[in-house]
Amino acid sequence: MAEADSPDALEAPLDDLRERLNISLLAAGVAGSWDWDIRNDRLYFDYRMATLYGLDPAEAERGLPTSAFFKCIYPGDANRLRIAVAGMLNGAELFLKSYRIIAADGLVRWVEAHGRCHFGTDEQPERFSGILVDVTDRRRMQATLLSAERMVAVGTIAASVAHERPALPTRSDPSSRTASSKARSTRSASSAGSRRSRTRTSSTSCSAATRRSAS
Amino acid sequence: MMVNAVDLTELEKDALTEVVNIGVSRAAASLRKMVGHQVLLSVPAVEIVSREKAATLLGERESNELVAVQQSFSGAFSGRAMLIFPEEHSLALARAVAGDELSNDEIADLEQEALAETGNVILNSCLATMANMLKRPLTMSIPTVCKGSASTLFEARSDKDSRVLFLYINFSIHHRDLRGYIAMTMDMPSLQSLKELLAEFIQQVVGNQE
Numbered sequence: 070m071a072e073a074d075s076p077d078a079l080e081a082p083l084d085d086l087r088e089r090l091n092i093s094l095l096a097a098g099v100a101g102s103w104d105w106d107i108r109n110d111r112l113y114f115d116y117r118m119a120t121l122y123g124l125d126p127a128e129a130e131r132g133l134p135t136s137a138f139f140k141c142i143y144p145g146d147a148n149r150l151r152i153a154v155a156g157m158l159n160g161a162e163l164f165l166k167s168y169r170i171i172a173a174d175g176l177v178r179w180v181e182a183h184g185r186c187h188f189g190t191d192e193q194p195e196r197f198s199g200i201l202v203d204v205t206d207r208r209r210m211q212a213t214l215l216s217a218e219r220m221v222a223v224g225t226i227a228a229s230v231a232h233e234r235p236a237l238p239t240r241s242d243p244s245s246r247t248a249s250s251k252a253r254s255t256r257s258a259s260s261a262g263s264r265r266s267r268t269r270t271s272s273t274s275c276s277a278a279t280r281r282s283a284s
Numbered sequence: 285m286m287v288n289a290v291d292l293t294e295l296e297k298d299a300l301t302e303v304v305n306i307g308v309s310r311a312a313a314s315l316r317k318m319v320g321h322q323v324l325l326s327v328p329a330v331e332i333v334s335r336e337k338a339a340t341l342l343g344e345r346e347s348n349e350l351v352a353v354q355q356s357f358s359g360a361f362s363g364r365a366m367l368i369f370p371e372e373h374s375l376a377l378a379r380a381v382a383g384d385e386l387s388n389d390e391i392a393d394l395e396q397e398a399l400a401e402t403g404n405v406i407l408n409s410c411l412a413t414m415a416n417m418l419k420r421p422l423t424m425s426i427p428t429v430c431k432g433s434a435s436t437l438f439e440a441r442s443d444k445d446s447r448v449l450f451l452y453i454n455f456s457i458h459h460r461d462l463r464g465y466i467a468m469t470m471d472m473p474s475l476q477s478l479k480e481l482l483a484e485f486i487q488q489v490v491g492n493q494e
Contacts, residue, residue, distance in 0.1 A: 148490050149298050155489040156302035159417065162309035165327045192313065 098202050100180060105135060105197040107158060108189075112137050118201060123173030143169035143177060157186050157197050164199060179208040290447070290475045292332055296482045301330045303485070304451060304466070307413030311406040318405065319381050321458035325406075328451040328466065332475075335438045338448035338467060342434035346370050352437050353403020355427045357411050360420035361477045363446070363470035365411060367403040368437065373462045374399055380457040400427045410466060418481035438469070446471045 101118025105111075111132040114122065119129035122141045129137075142150055146168035153166045164184030172178050184199025292300065308325045315323040333341065342350070349371040356364050369377065378398035379391050386394070404427045415422040430437075438448065451466040470478065 148295060148486070152295070152298050152302050152486065152489050156305050159306055160309055160413075161302065161305040161327075162312060163305070163324070163327050186309075188313075 098204075099200045100178075100203040101201045103138070103184075103199060103201070105138065106132075107186075107194050107197060110135055121170070121172050121178075121201075141170040141172065143171055145169070154197075157184065158194060160186075160194060162186050162188075164197070167204065178203055178205045180204060290472050290479060292479055292482065295486055296479060297330055297332070299482045299486050299489075300449070300478075301328060303414050303417045303482075304328050304330065304410055306417065307410030308406070308453065310413060311409035314405045314409060315381070315402065315457065318401075319383075319458060321380075322456070323458075324456040326454040326456075328453045331450045333448055333450055335446060335448055335469065338450050339435045339438040341450060342368065342437070342465060342467075346434060348372060349431055350434060350437060351399060351429065351431050353399055353407065353427050353429050355404070355407050355411075356425040357422050359415065359422035360418070360481065361422075361470055361474035363468055363474055365407045365424075366437065366467045366469075367406050367464060368467060369462060369464035371431065373464070376460055377402060377455070377457070377462055380460050380462075384458075396429050400429050403427050403429070406466070418478075418485060420481060438467070447475050 099117075101121050102115045103118055104113040106113070112135045113132055114124065114126075114129035114137070116126045116130070119126040122129075122137070124133070124137065124140070138154065139147060139150065150166060150168050153164060157164055162185060164182060164186070167179065167181045169177050169179055181202045181204045182199055183202065184197055186194050187196045187198070189195040305327050308328055312323045312325040315325075331341070350368050351371050351374045352366045352368045354364055354366040356362075375391060375395060378395040379386070381398045381402050382391060382394050391398075407427065408424060411422055411424055446469050449466075449468040449470065451468075453464050453466060455462040455464055
């Protein structure tokens with residue numbers, strides 16, 4: 070049918086496919102994709118990557134200078150990324166890099182770039198394409214977990230110190246004494262303890278060693 | 285912890301990883317031609333450690349016997365390169381390289397040769413790429429295959445202060461997922477030379493872009 074062959078009729082399923090691909094990529098946490106035409110020195114961003122980088126999506130789809138790849142990179146990460154891209158342009162096949170970008174909204178975001186270089190029949194790099202995954206939330210969660218783990222570790226140490234104090238042998242009310250006199254009394258109590266019972270001393274030093282190794 | 289003057293900066297480690305990544309990619313392309321199937325070698329993760337630490341890192345991950353293909357190299361920097369993998373993967377690797385149609389006995393006969401050839405391709409690609417990218421020639425010896433534990437593979441031979449460039453790598457050959465390690469043992473003067481060459485490489489890349 071003539072109608073089915075018309076450009077509009079072909080465009081509709083293509084739009085559906087693009088939309089479905091977009092939904093799949095979004096579901097995978099993909100923040101954008103790029104295609105670097107190495108031979109012709111042009112870089113293509115999809116709509117999401119162009120928007121993330123604050124570029125005109127229509128222009129990005131027509132092709133950008135390759136310097137656009139480094140446009141929004143957080144200054145501290147720029148050289149790392151340049152070295153990795155130099156690797157791709159010189160024959161590396163797989164690309165995996167985490168770095169920060171300053172997105173168009175001004176916020177610093179962590180991204181993970183997964184790319185692959187495609188080689189021509191002459192075995193020279195031809196295209197370098199890949200996807201960008203926004204891992205800011207994952208990084209934030211990891212930082213929160215790390216901080217929580219540290220808090221737990223500090224809490225464990227504090228609890229073990231608190232647990233130790235009443236166990237120290239004391240002969241009078243400790244609250245009426247200074248820290249240095251407390252230390253003196255602790256030392257004398259320990260040595261008195263060691264004189265009284267060898268078994269008890271050895272079990273105390275064993276638990277102290279356990280605490281040290283645990284901390 | 286003691287800071288060693290020859291230890292690499294983060295940027296130098298990135299540069300080394302990338303140079304080795306190029307080498308590993310070339311190795312994958314050569315292996316692809318050799319076996320006629322899809323071969324993917326992962327982006328390596330690099331660490332620079334003492335020999336003892338390398339043995340510990342490897343021993344923690346691999347408790348069984350290991351197989352290593354090793355080659356010496358000399359030039360601007362010199363040392364010994366090893367491609368190491370768990371022994372239980374060595375037959376699978378040999379089968380992936382030599383072909384599925386061979387019987388188990390035939391594969392067992394070919395195992396040493398297949399491993400030596402695979403190691404030769406991977407190590408040669410990595411070392412030749414390092415030499416090319418860093419613009420200094422390197423010569424390499426013929427590969428030999430040895431077996432042993434993590435500690436025996438990293439036993440001191442001549443220089444006790446040598447350091448190890450330790451690379452983790454995953455192989456995917458003909459739908460088989462195998463893991464392996466590349467270790468390059470170098471003495472301090474060699475590591476110092478490598479560090480200087482990496483600094484030149486970084487300067488070229490970063491200098492060109494700025």
